[in-house]
Amino acid sequence: MRTSQYLLSTLKETPASAEVISHQLMLRAGLVRNLASGLYTWLPTGLRVLKKVETIVREEMQRAGSNEVLMPMVQPADLWEESGRLADYGPELLRITDRHKRPFVLGPTHEEVITKLVANELSSYKQLPLNLFQVQTKFRDEIRPRFGVMRGREFLMKDAYSFHLDDQCLETTYQKMFNAYCRIFERLELNFRPVIADTGSIGGEKSHEFHVLADSGEDDIAFSDASDFAANIEKAEALAPTGERAAPSQAIEKVELKLERLIKTSNLDLKTTVKTLLVLAEVADGAPEKFIALVLRGDHQLNDIKAENIPAIASPLTLATDEQIAAVANCHISSLGPKDLAVDVIVDRSAAHLSDFVCGANENGYSYTGVNWERDCGEITVADIRNVVAGDPSPCGQGNIEIKRGIEVGHIFQLGRKYAEAMNCAVLNEGGKNETLTMGCYGIGVSRIVAAAIEQNHDENGIKWPKAIAPFQVAIVPMNMAKSARVKETADNLYDSLLQAGVEVLFDDRKERPGVMFADHELMGTPLLLIVGERNLDAQQVELKNRITGEKSLIAIDEVLALFN
RNA sequence: CGGUGAUUAGCGCAGCUUGGUAGCGCACUUGGUUUGGGUCCAAGGGGUCGCAAGUUCGAAUCUUGCAUCACCGACCA
Numbered sequence: 001m002r003t004s005q006y007l008l009s010t011l012k013e014t015p016a017s018a019e020v021i022s023h024q025l026m027l028r029a030g031l032v033r034n035l036a037s038g039l040y041t042w043l044p045t046g047l048r049v050l051k052k053v054e055t056i057v058r059e060e061m062q063r064a065g066s067n068e069v070l071m072p073m074v075q076p077a078d079l080w081e082e083s084g085r086l087a088d089y090g091p092e093l094l095r096i097t098d099r100h101k102r103p104f105v106l107g108p109t110h111e112e113v114i115t116k117l118v119a120n121e122l123s124s125y126k127q128l129p130l131n132l133f134q135v136q137t138k139f140r141d142e143i144r145p146r147f148g149v150m151r152g153r154e155f156l157m158k159d160a161y162s163f164h165l166d167d168q169c170l171e172t173t174y175q176k177m178f179n180a181y182c183r184i185f186e187r188l189e190l191n192f193r194p195v196i197a198d199t200g201s202i203g204g205e206k207s208h209e210f211h212v213l214a215d216s217g218e219d220d221i222a223f224s225d226a227s228d229f230a231a232n233i234e235k236a237e238a239l240a241p242t243g244e245r246a247a248p249s250q251a252i253e254k255v256e257l258k259l260e261r262l263i264k265t266s267n268l269d270l271k272t273t274v275k276t277l278l279v280l281a282e283v284a285d286g287a288p289e290k291f292i293a294l295v296l297r298g299d300h301q302l303n304d305i306k307a308e309n310i311p312a313i314a315s316p317l318t319l320a321t322d323e324q325i326a327a328v329a330n331c332h333i334s335s336l337g338p339k340d341l342a343v344d345v346i347v348d349r350s351a352a353h354l355s356d357f358v359c360g361a362n363e364n365g366y367s368y369t370g371v372n373w374e375r376d377c378g379e380i381t382v383a384d385i386r387n388v389v390a391g392d393p394s395p396c397g398q399g400n401i402e403i404k405r406g407i408e409v410g411h412i413f414q415l416g417r418k419y420a421e422a423m424n425c426a427v428l429n430e431g432g433k434n435e436t437l438t439m440g441c442y443g444i445g446v447s448r449i450v451a452a453a454i455e456q457n458h459d460e461n462g463i464k465w466p467k468a469i470a471p472f473q474v475a476i477v478p479m480n481m482a483k484s485a486r487v488k489e490t491a492d493n494l495y496d497s498l499l500q501a502g503v504e505v506l507f508d509d510r511k512e513r514p515g516v517m518f519a520d521h522e523l524m525g526t527p528l529l530l531i532v533g534e535r536n537l538d539a540q541q542v543e544l545k546n547r548i549t550g551e552k553s554l555i556a557i558d559e560v561l562a563l564f565n
Numbered sequence: 566c567g568g569u570g571a572u573u574a575g576c577g578c579a580g581c582u583u584g585g586u587a588g589c590g591c592a593c594u595u596g597g598u599u600u601g602g603g604u605c606c607a608a609g610g611g612g613u614c615g616c617a618a619g620u621u622c623g624a625a626u627c628u629u630g631c632a633u634c635a636c637c638g639a640c641c642a
Binding site for chain 2: 017037109441443515
């Protein structure tokens, strides 16, 4: 490709709307342009990268035995009615109506369509297992699209679905997909981790997320520093502290200071205090509202998901209002404490390990010191309700927890029979009986990967593409071609021979100063530059510059082709 | 959806307090100059100042409403 025929569209200045580095660079390097909130046009350079990611994903899915299909983006709302998700999915599902007033949705995912398809196509267990995938545009009407294509409303996704008669077969495919995903992210040269995940609203038993590690990521991931263990922070178990709890050594004492003041004035370690939260309890329909107290060590944070998973606690988790707290404990939230509280108390494992601790006295402006659980607070329930923090022992039993930010680029689930049951997806088994299938589903955010790759591979001059997804393999940058016939001839010849050899080459034939060309190619992240100048032509050489390492070397013109074999 | 802020040329911004017919830098066009790291000089094109209503002799500027965009939060395979 010659730049004179190409839409380069680089920008010197950073558009004000771009927050994260990948979004800034994607705009500056001319990869995408914004159309409306969460909607992007892919320009030629961006599309080249997107297609390369897509190709790698496709190749590895096919290698793992998945068949490519293509399903409509527009789906009849009836299907969603059938699965029960029309009501569940909420406003993220964009609903539309056709000219006959029939309701449709823009597909945010394709479980319904694929399950319906398979229900119609399969009739015998002999056709199983079956694995189908597509690369398709999805639409989710995100509450807050941000970070460019990282969280757009319309995005490109590879989604695969597998169908099985039994759980063991599903497990085998799940493992296969797990391995295929690892291969994909290795080929993309991304620093990634598979992470144990919450199955969330989609349901099912087993699930892994694949995260690209980057500070700008939206998810917190807990790692072991001594093993492969990694889990979404929502899912990472906080183990009970080891060893015996120390015996009470202090007498309980009431002091006239708010807990907050007490911590400040007497240099109290937060780890020797507990904080108390009041949340709604789960009650039968029609029963009066009831509350439960949750107690955490002062330095720890409540994990909403763990709390919600406790049956006694109302889901979604709802914190009591100031008025409700006053009604229960006759004090402000800052003076709540577990002693003599008129509601059930659930204590986090770490808080439960404390002795002689400090807490609120359920009386405005007063606290207790030297508190001990059984002696002063009576019966308590202990549970894991906090977020893990760096330094906690890893739940895998080896090493300690480390926390990093990640960008979720892949997610694999064992779905189970939820959709197959709803859509009546069954085959005849060996005994001639109808049997409902079990399913897996496996997603990869193709467009998000482009952004994630930039987050991990850039410097102050621009993008540093991994070789496998660079828009061009090499750019020819001629020095003062307009004045030098020799430079022009050499560059032309190099371009022709590289093109013929099937190399993706960008020939910068603009009448620009060298600095402008260098800056543009560095911004776009082309891995190799071939610099053709008078300086080296007498020796029949051109300069080769590596974008990643910054290394420059001279190379004989007739050896250039050999670089790309 | 709540909180905050923004909306003036393709991009980045000033002008608004104190109303008087719109400006700077980059980009773009033309000519010259320069040519191994974003040259320099000159001339030029481009804006119903987000939309609507109101106040006023007169509104980018003041008032009201609406829309869009972004940030923080809640939400999220």
